[in-house]
Amino acid sequence: xxGMERTLLSFLDTPVVIGDPGGCAVWANPAFETLFEVSxxxxxxxxxxxxxxxxxxxxxxxxxxxxxxxxxxxxxxxxERGSDFEAVVSAIEVGSExxxxxxxxxxxxxxxxxxCSLQRQLREPIDEIEIVLDSLLEQTGGRxxxxxxxxxxxxxxxxxxxxxxSGELGDLLSGGGSMPDERxxxxxxxxxxxxxxxxxxxxxxxxxxxxxxxxxxxxxxxxALSRMIEERINAGxxxxxxxxxxxxxxxxxxxxxxxxxxxxxxxxxADPPDVRQVLGDLGAQxxxxxxxxxxxxxxxxxxxxxxxxx
Amino acid sequence: MSxxxxxxxxxxxxxxxxxxxxxxxxxxELVESCADGGADLTLxxxxxxxxxxxxxxxxxxxxxxxxxxxxxxxxxxMQFNLPASAGFLVTMLDxxxxxxxxxxxxxxxxxxxxxILHRLIGAGIAEVVS
Numbered sequence: 001x002x003g004m005e006r007t008l009l010s011f012l013d014t015p016v017v018i019g020d021p022g023g024c025a026v027w028a029n030p031a032f033e034t035l036f037e038v039s040x041x042x043x044x045x046x047x048x049x050x051x052x053x054x055x056x057x058x059x060x061x062x063x064x065x066x067x068x069x070x071x072x073x074x075x076x077x078x079x080e081r082g083s084d085f086e087a088v089v090s091a092i093e094v095g096s097e098x099x100x101x102x103x104x105x106x107x108x109x110x111x112x113x114x115x116c117s118l119q120r121q122l123r124e125p126i127d128e129i130e131i132v133l134d135s136l137l138e139q140t141g142g143r144x145x146x147x148x149x150x151x152x153x154x155x156x157x158x159x160x161x162x163x164x165x166s167g168e169l170g171d172l173l174s175g176g177g178s179m180p181d182e183r184x185x186x187x188x189x190x191x192x193x194x195x196x197x198x199x200x201x202x203x204x205x206x207x208x209x210x211x212x213x214x215x216x217x218x219x220x221x222x223x224a225l226s227r228m229i230e231e232r233i234n235a236g237x238x239x240x241x242x243x244x245x246x247x248x249x250x251x252x253x254x255x256x257x258x259x260x261x262x263x264x265x266x267x268x269x270a271d272p273p274d275v276r277q278v279l280g281d282l283g284a285q286x287x288x289x290x291x292x293x294x295x296x297x298x299x300x301x302x303x304x305x306x307x308x309x310x
Numbered sequence: 311m312s313x314x315x316x317x318x319x320x321x322x323x324x325x326x327x328x329x330x331x332x333x334x335x336x337x338x339e340l341v342e343s344c345a346d347g348g349a350d351l352t353l354x355x356x357x358x359x360x361x362x363x364x365x366x367x368x369x370x371x372x373x374x375x376x377x378x379x380x381x382x383x384x385x386x387x388m389q390f391n392l393p394a395s396a397g398f399l400v401t402m403l404d405x406x407x408x409x410x411x412x413x414x415x416x417x418x419x420x421x422x423x424x425x426i427l428h429r430l431i432g433a434g435i436a437e438v439v440s
Contacts, residue, residue, distance in 0.1 A: 011398055011417060206361070208419045241362045245419065247348020254348060256358040260366075289355030293329055294363060297355040301348075 013210035015105040019048050021068040021098055023061055035081055056080055060103065063089040068098050083107055117219030119170045126163050133159065184218025186255055186302065187211050190242050193225040201233045207244040211253060215305045216282040224278040228271055228298065232259055235269050253302045261295035318344050318353050334363045361421050368428050372409065372438055378427065379405030381437040390435065396426050405439045
């Protein structure tokens with residue numbers, strides 16, 4: 001690997017480590033160094049096994065051995081430092097000889113968050129069905145209704161099983177209760193909210209490529225964002241620019257919904273109380289700035305939690 | 311009103327005057343120069359709106375579909391002591407890749423990537439392929 005390629009890897013936000021065929025680290029990009037809290041000097045010739053924990057260590061070593069022996073690229077799920085990754089291990093070849101391996105760790109937080117969010121969303125309809133079944137059971141009396149009662153009781157038992165499985169799914173997704181069911185990727189929420197509105201208005205996203213996870217319910221945040229975008233489109237905004245960036249202090253994430261206007265002051269707008277409630281629950285500060293020459297910016301300042309350690 | 315808030319308000323007014331004179335980049339630089347690390351959300355709101363305006367300004371001068379190429383030899387470019395991000399973008403200017411694609415491929419924040427590319431054009435390091 002030449003200097004130019006290493007320089008390009010340095011710019012990637014995805015953690016990358018390069019190892020020799022014997023399983024020792026040779027080089028890592030800054031994203032890897034930050035995640036694993038190692039520096040370039042500590043890393044040289046250090047066994048890859050020392051960098052990874054638990055089951056991940058075994059899988060990495062197995063993948064490196066497979067790739068070094070001329071096998072195909074290896075892909076597998078890996079949990080490290082409180083995050084879930086898809087690890088991709090591929091060979092660096094000179095001629096037909098493997099002279100090293102590249103290990104790339106692609107974060108899979110988005111799919112996991114979506115699953116967590118769906119699991120949480122299941123709770124509400126389950127509760128509602130239970131209320132309806134309870135009420136039906138109360139209203140069903142007399143001998144002739146015994147068959148109906150039996151059916152409703154069957155349905156209630158089935159519902160109880162769904163509730164139990166949903167709970168087990170939640171436990172599984174949260175990795176034993178320590179992981180991301182309480183954190184979400186705001187950028188993914190913004191992207192999905194933008195895609196949903198793209199058919200009815202011109203919406204663009206200007207964001208840093210990688211942003212820290214935010215504490216709270218990502219499903220509710222995405223819902224609030226979508227409502228805010230919808231409100232603005234209904235108020236006449238033809239073009240919206242969504243933004244997400246970390247200001248210099250890095251302790252908050254600034255998410256903005258910008259209505260672009262020139263010459264005309266934007267119409268009055270008040271976000272619904274339920275949207276304000278969700279933003280309040282996330283600890284967001286909300287400020288709106290309007291100017292006839294520029295348009296209106298609604299800025300959400302979300303607190304960035306401290307990074308989790310393993 | 312606190313002294314920093316009053317100062318920020320003055321700078322926003324100055325920035326809006328620059329905008330009226332047709333200089334959105336200067337307006338944005340004024341607001342950025344008094345940004346208090348993101349603490350003043352009103353100021354950050356103006357900053358967001360000005361970033362959108364400046365991006366439109368860049369795109370009106372050179373559309374995202376245009377291609378850029380280096381307009382000087384690497385030895386001469388090195389004399390500019392470019393920051394790493396600018397140097398990285400310079401390496402991507404091959405005269406065949408559209409600006410929009412260069413920005414997307416760079417993995418950098420969209421606005422900052424555009425800003426650097428336009429500064430490279432301004433400095434004569436890059437030019438639009440006609």
